[in-house]
Amino acid sequence: TRLILATRNTGKITELRAILADAGLSHELVGADAYPEIPDVKETGVTFAENALLKAHVLAQATGLPAVADDSGLCVEVLGGAPGIFSARWAGRHGDDQANLDLLLAQLSDIDDPHRAAYFACAAALALPDGTERVVEGRLTGTLRHAPAGTHGFGYDPILQPDGETRTCAELTPAEKNAISHRGKAFRALAPIVQELLG
Ligand code: ITT
Numbered sequence: 586t587r588l589i590l591a592t593r594n595t596g597k598i599t600e601l602r603a604i605l606a607d608a609g610l611s612h613e614l615v616g617a618d619a620y621p622e623i624p625d626v627k628e629t630g631v632t633f634a635e636n637a638l639l640k641a642h643v644l645a646q647a648t649g650l651p652a653v654a655d656d657s658g659l660c661v662e663v664l665g666g667a668p669g670i671f672s673a674r675w676a677g678r679h680g681d682d683q684a685n686l687d688l689l690l691a692q693l694s695d696i697d698d699p700h701r702a703a704y705f706a707c708a709a710a711l712a713l714p715d716g717t718e719r720v721v722e723g724r725l726t727g728t729l730r731h732a733p734a735g736t737h738g739f740g741y742d743p744i745l746q747p748d749g750e751t752r753t754c755a756e757l758t759p760a761e762k763n764a765i766s767h768r769g770k771a772f773r774a775l776a777p778i779v780q781e782l783l784g
């Protein structure tokens with residue numbers, strides 16, 4: 586069976602293909618890019634879970650196929666959880682990872698190490714064309730560096746150092762990141778649900 590990956594973020598798509606294959610899903614994974622005529626989904630939810638469900642439902646309805654979606658972001662303790670659901674457009678332009686990261690580092694320049702706790706959050710949603718929905722969440726906790734390090738991954742990976750690690754997420758290999766990441770946790774929890782509902 587075909588399963589739509591309801592995202593246009595190439596960093597996510599790369600990780601999701603690996604995570605879902607490792608979890609034993611044998612479905613044919615088709616990115617939202619295969620459906621350019623479907624407009625971008627307006628993320629009007631106020632939580633990661635609401636936005637992930639919105640994206641999954643729009644793609645499931647438009648294609649008539651089951652769809653999974655990821656809504657995710659970085660939550661910084663000293664900023665009261667921001668950027669949170671606004672992570673992709675923190676500096677104004679949606680998806681400008683470099684500008685978002687630079688702005689966040691500038692905002693935290695006076696914050697010392699004991700107060701730089703943060704976590705990545707991911708909501709993984711499944712929607713079927715008949716309206717059935719499921720959503721699960723995963724987190725990766727850590728601290729924020731003062732300067733970026735590493736070239737792997739995407740987004741805020743160069744500044745988040747997971748608890749128990751000496752490297753940033755961007756210094757981990759893709760497999761190392763997926764093993765501990767918010768996205769890995771969420772989609773490994775979603776995989777058996779997909780299996781059960783789709784067969
Ligand atoms: P779609 O809605 O098409 O899936 P998007 O990039 O708009 O793509 P989100 O609204 O969920 O997706 O925004 C997620 C942002 O959070 C993303 O732009 C990154 O800046 C950040 N982020 C999420 N997961 C991350 C990860 O694993 N590593 C680094 N940054 C991450």
Ligand code: NA
Binds near residue numbers: 628636
């Ligand atoms: Na979002």
